[in-house]
Amino acid sequence: MNVDYRLLRVDLTKRKTETEEIPLEVIKKYIGGKGIGSKYLLEEIEPKIDPLGPKNKILFVAGPLTATYFPTSNRYGILYKSPLTGTYAESYSGGGAAQKMRAAGYFMVIIGGKSSTPIYLNITESKVEFKDASEIWGKDTIETYHYLGADARRDLDIMCIGPAGENLVKIANVQNNQHHSAGRCGPGAVMGSKNLKAIVFSGNRKPSLNRKKGFKELVQKILQKLRDLPHLYGSEGVYKKLGTPSIVDWTNELGCFPTRYFTAGYSEYSENFNAQALIEQILVKRVGCWNCPFTCGKYTEVKEGPYVCALEGPEYETIAAFGGMCDVRDIKAIAMLNEYCDRVGIDTISAGSLCGLAIEAKRRGRLPNSDKLKIDYNKPLEILEFLKDIVNKRGLGADFAMGTKYVTEKYHLEDFAMHIKGLDFAGYDPRAFRGFTTSYGVSPEGPTHLRSAFHSIEKDLPDYLEYEGKVAKMIDYEDKMALIDSLIVCKFIRTVLDWNTLIEIYQTIFDKRISKEGLKAITTEIITLSRKFNIREGFSCKDDQMPERVYKEKIINRYGVELGLDYEKYNKMLDEYYKFRGWDKNGIPK
Ligand code: SF4
Secondary structure, three states: OOHHHEEEEEEOOOOEEEEEEOOHHHHHHHOOHHHHHHHHHHHHOOOOOOOOOOOOOEEEEOOOOOOOOOOOOOOEEEEEEOOOOOOEEEEEEOOOHHHHHHHOOOOEEEEEOOOOOOEEEEEOOOOEEEEEOOOOOOOOHHHHHHHOOOOOOOOEEEEEOOHHHHOOOOOEOEEEOOOEEEOOOOHHHHHHHOOEEEEEEEOOOOOHHHHOOOHHHHHHHHHHHHHOOHHHHOOOOHHHHOOHHHHHHHHHHHOOOOEOOOOEOOOOOHHHOOHHHHHHHOEEEEEOOOOOOOOOEEEEEEOOOOOOEEEEOOOHHHHHHHHHHOOOOOHHHHHHHHHHHHHHOEOHHHHHHHHHHHHHHHHOOOOOOHHHOOOOOOOHHHHHHHHHHHHOOOOHHHHHOOOHHHHHHHHOOOOOOOEEOOEEOOOOOHHHOOHHHHHHHHOOOOOOOOOOOOHHHHOOOOOOOOOOOHHHHHHHHHHHHHHHHHHOOOHHHHHHOOHHHHHHHHHHHHOOOOOHHHHHHHHHHHHHHHHHHHHHOOOOHHHHOOOHHHHHOOEEOOOOOEEOOOHHHHHHHHHHHHHHHOEOOOOOEO
């Protein structure tokens, strides 16, 4: 059996495993990561199953570059039916756990069923063990990491959930390497529903791609391309020096920083929590994922005061969620909230968004006993208590643990709640973009910034607020992101992954000639698989619409420019998108 593409199936109900080889022809067609995961998810999960029932499956998948010495080859993907949105869902995470999954000899692990008691899986090169997890059930993700020995053994790594996943909180993440998260759509709750606390991988296998003719030269070429952009990837470059918190300055400038739950597009207090503030106030050292030369991560600590914490972060999205949506004006307080989310295993974006929604709803008198509810903007300790209520499903927190869509419908908050398909927005207001906004709408799991990442391109276009001509440009970028998520490498090196380079990578891996059109046909097929999944689940083009507030309310940036979204023009862009993808006028794949 070719262990490079070996699949492990785990049935938690029967405590049985099977291995099989994924045929090379299938790998060539779907590549890995997002591509392979989408294909198997659509085929393996029965329509309309309960995402928190034993019939849901959770797929942990690598890409052909994972664990090779290609830079940033440290990521894995998780695919599942989302308990938060009911849609197809995918999440990715770096760190080092993916390398150990391949070192144990697996390209993909598909887990179904439900254990009758809490367990964790111990997966090595020679065996798969179902181990009792009763002693770690209830422990947070960092305690679990230490308990399972991930800090002590270099050949071992884990993916685990915290109390939020155990409690089936619908924004629960899977955590690895203490501070790395695969989240957004609730994979932690899927693991929790299966009584699966953690997966431990260990081994020493290395992908044979490392020894393949031409691969070393390809890696050298990529490294040179990265060296040629010192302002991004050098020791004084943006990633290493500032990291993602540097995004605060441009989003605030552009007017898309989601301030006070999207009631404004910029914060007057951004200098309290931008990259400079982080570096000056809490940075201890720069850290990075396995096999990455950039070390864009920031290990930070708050040693005294009310916000004592130690973590990797906060990254931009967490700053936007708590510093923006919840208006917390202190990087130390944001770091403390970030650490809490990591420990209990919840998505910081949805956590901040849910708290922002609670604050805004309370201020508008739209929640039961609004006047007595203790949560407000720039009150980090009140926000922390509310998060604890969510994680432990106490009082109103039990409703918010079900996610924004549930709360919106229960309390009739449709006029200002911000979500698409049930997922909270990432840290970029949709009224400040056009192409990127369309990708928010059509993204299969809701408004994540990572499906197209087109915001990073569109912001620099002179016509960034124009509607015409944006869809084709966005699709080109969305296709590239689908390839990056299939190969899988870190999106932060996307600047050097132009189409010619992507072609060269594909040809080197698979010894198969391919054109740009050939690669784009693959990505269209991959993206269409997730659309088919959603259509099968009952979603339609209506679910690609923005929240009503985005069409009705304008925000004003700091230069007095009004930012809004025209309903007709946005819908024209959706029509264009469906046509480009070869779907019918209702967005249904033909
Ligand atoms: S650029 Fe940052 S997030 Fe990406 S692999 Fe490197 S350290 Fe990890």
